[in-house]
Amino acid sequence: MIPFLDLRRQYAGIADDLEASVLATLRSGQYVLGEPVECFEENFATYCGTRHAVAVSTGTSALQLALLTAGVGPGDEVITVPTTFVATVAAILYCGATPVLVDVDPETLTMDPAQCARAVTPRTKAILPVHFHGRLADMAALDAIAYANRLTLIEDSAQAHGARRDGQRAGSFGAMGCFSFYPGKNLGAAGEGGAVTTNDDGLASRLRALRDWGQLERGVHALRGYNYRMDAIQGAVLGVKLRHLDGWTAARRRIAGHYDAALAPEIRRPATSGPEDHVYHVYAIESEDRDALRRDLTDAGIGTNVHYMRPVHLQPAYADLANGPGSFPVAEAYAARTLSLPIFPELTGPEVEQVAAAVNALSERTHEPRERAIA
Structure with a gap:
């Protein structure tokens, strides 16, 4: 696991x-x-x-x-x-x-x-x-x-x-x-x-x-x-x-770079504009069939998470802040597609390779477009 x-x-x-x-x-x-x-x-x-x-x-x-x-x-x-x-x-x-x-x-x-x-x-x-x-x-x-x-x-x-x-x-x-x-x-x-x-x-x-x-x-x-x-x-x-934070951050960036290189080209990765502007608290990909992919990864012994399954305005307690679904199309499309992969400083190279290989194999069935849908 x-x-x-x-x-x-x-x-x-x-x-x-x-x-x-x-x-x-x-x-x-x-x-x-x-x-x-x-x-x-x-x-x-x-x-x-x-x-x-x-x-x-x-x-x-x-x-x-x-x-x-x-x-x-x-x-x-x-x-x-x-x-x-x-x-x-x-x-x-x-x-x-x-x-x-x-x-x-x-x-x-x-x-x-x-x-x-x-x-x-x-x-x-x-x-x-x-x-x-x-x-x-x-x-x-x-x-x-x-x-x-x-x-x-x-x-x-x-x-x-x-x-x-x-x-x-x-x-x-x-x-x-x-x-x-x-x-x-x-x-x-x-x-x-x-x-x-x-x-x-x-x-x-x-x-x-x-x-x-x-x-x-x-x-x-x-x-x-x-x-x-x-x-x-x-x-x-x-x-x-x-005292260890910079070292842990460097490890997170190495893992993110490993994912970037190993994941199939059609899989949407986190965006960054510079070598230091992202510390990868979360490494999230996107999938049109996110829930099925997550189930398959769980069955393969790989833990995942979703950050966050609903944007705030679609949470029941905060539904009065907007006009319901469609109010923020980018946020809503991303929430429906996002899947967070394991990333923490002690994650090993072989583990990263195993996660990436499983994601690639399980994602082939979706043939996802590279551009993010926003509506």
Whole structure:
């Protein structure tokens, strides 16, 4: 059996350092925030190329606090995409604001800047692009739109730890960048975790207060805040894993390159515009007969996943955000076709070859066109 993801392999490679760091934290008697979290914040900020990283409890809380810190609230609109996990949209709703969805670019599957520009209204407060599957969105174009309209640009970088374009990393392009450290992420905790990166001292101060019950100083609750603090053990775990992130990213890129070379030409692969702008949190192909292909791969002992089977506007809880099927044809066509193949740093060369061979053999029956259908 080739698993879709095997975190036990990752653990085996760093077990001694990880256990030593966690044990030291347990012995310290300080289990919320504290030195391990502060150390991780400093190192992660340096890694991302920002002045600050504010560690929080989850990626969702990172999104919510970033939006609140940007002043987003009732009556405001935030432009984002339907091709994402529902947390992106949920965080906007948690602030009392209105998510305004725009379709994704058919090649990059990230926010279409032209559609974003058309969606701006006098109520728009922020733009929230998603670095989908680990590929950077068109941040130059989106930053220009934000600047021209005096909007806050916030990155959903939950899948893009370490992605870089022209020497600049995810989380440093916008006013704030939001990360998730869910265990399966490229940089994952031993549980839940998140962070917001920023170069703005004032935003960082507000973020730190909001995550800790609105305290600008201990015992003085200046803001109506939240209990979104990171546990010390998660900070300790992430501090160890951060040292390995670049190596893991290089391994993911090698595996993606192996897939690119081994898969049949007619199989649609992830798009990238540069050697460092994609960190392959997910390696997803497309198939006209996705569900059958997935069943066949399962029968062949190969684990797969679907990210995400329905775009947000077709999820029952968020159906009021659009006009139903057909509202975002690129997102909908992709959701119906996408299939995620195994990709994690410890996946072996023979395993990659086996997956690619099985996909090629099982895909022959569909004779798929190379161009993506969008309607």
